[in-house]
Amino acid sequence: MQLTARLAILLLTLWGVAAGAQGQGGPLAESVPTTPILVIEFERVFSESAFGRRVNNEIEQAGRAIATENRRIEAELTEEERGLTDLRSTLAPDEFRKLADAFDEKVQRLRDEQDTKARALGARTDEARRRFLTVAQPVLEGLLREAGATLILERRTVLVAADSIDISDRAIARIDAQIGDGADATLDPTPDPMPEPLEMQPDPQE
Structure with missing residues (x-):
C-alpha cells in the first residue's frame, strides 16, 4: 500500500486530552470555531514545510x-555493443556467442543495479514522509x-469542509517553528514506530 493511501485519513483520537482542553483559551481557539473535527491537507503541509x-x-x-548515471551507462553500453557488432565478422560463432552472452549479462546486471537505486530512492521518500x-x-x-477538537481528518477525504477548520497553514507555521527543516530527525536509521493514537486508513479513491 502506498504511503499516500495510508495517509489519506489522519486520525488523532485524543478524547480525554481534548475534553480537558475545552474552554481553555489560545491563539487557535480564538480563530477556529468550537468543533470536534479539524481538517488538514497533509501533502501540502509536507511539501510547503x-x-x-x-x-x-x-x-x-x-x-x-x-538519471545522469543512467545516461552515462546507456552511452557506454551502446558503444560496447557497437564494438561487439564490429567483431562479429572476425570471430568464430561460438566465440562471438560467449562475448554476446557476457554482454547481455552485463546489461541485465547494470539494469538491476539502477532499478534497485530507483526503488531505494522511492523508499527513502516514503520513509521521510513517515518520519x-x-x-x-x-x-x-x-x-x-x-481548538478543543477531538479529530483531524485528511481534507481530501472530506466532501465539504469550512475553510475555518482547515489547520494546514497553522500546521506549516508551527512545524517550521518547532522542527525547522528536520535534518536531524531524518537521520535516525531506526525511526520510532508510529504512535498508537495515530491511525492510517486507505484512501477511498485508491
Missing part, C-alpha cells in the same frame, strides 16, 4: 544523479487541543 522542501530537494538531486508525520504529531496534537 521547511522539512518537506529539504527532503524534496534532496530526493530531486538524488534522482537527477541516477515527518511522526515528528509533526506533537505539533498537530497541540493544534488539536487549542
Whole structure:
C-alpha cells in the first residue's frame, strides 16, 4: 500500500486530552470555531514545510544523479555493443556467442543495479514522509487541543469542509517553528514506530 493511501485519513483520537482542553483559551481557539473535527491537507503541509522542501530537494538531486548515471551507462553500453557488432565478422560463432552472452549479462546486471537505486530512492521518500508525520504529531496534537477538537481528518477525504477548520497553514507555521527543516530527525536509521493514537486508513479513491 502506498504511503499516500495510508495517509489519506489522519486520525488523532485524543478524547480525554481534548475534553480537558475545552474552554481553555489560545491563539487557535480564538480563530477556529468550537468543533470536534479539524481538517488538514497533509501533502501540502509536507511539501510547503521547511522539512518537506529539504527532503524534496534532496530526493530531486538524488534522482537527477541516477538519471545522469543512467545516461552515462546507456552511452557506454551502446558503444560496447557497437564494438561487439564490429567483431562479429572476425570471430568464430561460438566465440562471438560467449562475448554476446557476457554482454547481455552485463546489461541485465547494470539494469538491476539502477532499478534497485530507483526503488531505494522511492523508499527513502516514503520513509521521510513517515518520519515527518511522526515528528509533526506533537505539533498537530497541540493544534488539536487549542481548538478543543477531538479529530483531524485528511481534507481530501472530506466532501465539504469550512475553510475555518482547515489547520494546514497553522500546521506549516508551527512545524517550521518547532522542527525547522528536520535534518536531524531524518537521520535516525531506526525511526520510532508510529504512535498508537495515530491511525492510517486507505484512501477511498485508491
